[in-house]
Amino acid sequence: MLAVNVSDTRRKIYVSNFFFSLQFGLAFFFNATFLSSLGLSEKMVGIVFALSYAASLVLLFSVPLLLRKFGNYSLFFSSSVFLVCVSALLAFSLSPIASVLLVATLIVLNIFLYTLLDIFLESAVDSTDGIGKEHGLFLTVTHGGRIVAQLAAGTLLLWGGFTYLYGTVAGVVIILAFITAFFLRNVREPVYEKLDFASVLLRLYYSTDMRHVFKLQFLLYLFYSIMAVYTPIYLYEYVGLSLGEMGIVFAIMLAPFFLLEILIGKFEDVRGEKGVLMYGFLILAVTTAALSLISTSSIVIWTVALFATRIGALMVEMGNDVYFFKHIDASKAAEVAAFRALFPLAFAIGPFLGVVLLFFIPLYAIFASVGVIMLLGLVTARTLTDIH
Structure with missing residues (x-):
């Protein structure tokens, strides 16, 4: 070779x-x-x-x-x-x-x-x-x-x-x-x-912090899964944005992941992963729920609103990743694989959850429901051991 x-x-x-x-x-x-x-x-x-x-x-x-x-x-x-x-x-x-x-x-x-x-x-x-x-x-x-x-x-x-x-x-x-x-x-x-996933379950059973980190990651992916399905439909079918306008909105919406990583990293140095996670879930919950209150078709307002949700999502993603890898070294392949598996698991459950919600509420109210669910992340993050 x-x-x-x-x-x-x-x-x-x-x-x-x-x-x-x-x-x-x-x-x-x-x-x-x-x-x-x-x-x-x-x-x-x-x-x-x-x-x-x-x-x-x-x-x-x-x-x-x-x-x-x-x-x-x-x-x-x-x-x-x-x-x-x-x-x-x-x-x-x-x-x-x-x-x-x-x-x-x-x-x-x-x-x-x-x-x-x-x-x-x-x-x-x-x-x-x-x-x-x-x-x-x-x-x-x-x-x-x-x-x-x-x-x-x-x-x-x-x-x-x-x-x-x-x-x-x-x-x-x-x-x-x-x-x-x-x-x-x-x-x-x-x-x-x-991979021995039984050992992962055993570790999660005995480690409260690891169990909570998995919960937080699942909640973040649940947010992504519901928003990825229902945000485009809502913007196109109900708000009336064109497909071209939606491309611009989504590009700016994702900008925090490219522009703010260093800034949030410095904030993490000051507040620690626990602080970043708590602030992140608070921002994520409030900004996502607020989407249900927007009645205008203004592309500027929708861009700013969705941009704000991704600031919270980025804080959660960065804080949780760092916290996880501080508890796991590279030899723990089963834990890393199980952590990865949360993505398709949440994306399988999230759209089904959306379907159930739509039997009881209109589409615009699904954002408020997701915001309330994200508050569970704030409660869970508060219980983490602060290792800053």
């Missing part, structure tokens, strides 16, 4: 992550709107998303077995090629049933590929001391790609609707597949051990 420079390998992984995040961001906030345009009700859209993420959760628990059998490179490349085919088919006007199945497959493949990309990064970091820094850079590239995607999505939707959007997704994934084939072939494949 060829000798590979680790630093050079990481740069190639960052480039791969940018293109992955670009294609992911192009479709992420518009899949729900696309399904709605096919004639699916808000409840049916929620069910499609919930089932898709439930399927991705099952696949995620199969990752250790698949890695031992095929290796990360082969899985990532073959899944990328499959994603090209799925995205290209979505660019054509197919039957509603076929389109729904393709969107579900696209969601599952994206969750799977993101997990494999994260494993590429861990394989390229040769010391536990560099994990935090590398994950920070990895997340910065991720958010940068998604912001660019939102700006591009608005233009693509104006030019050619969903045909151009999904066609561009396919084109970006082709680039990702080429990068994988030529630059990630020689990334070191570690020994993939069988």
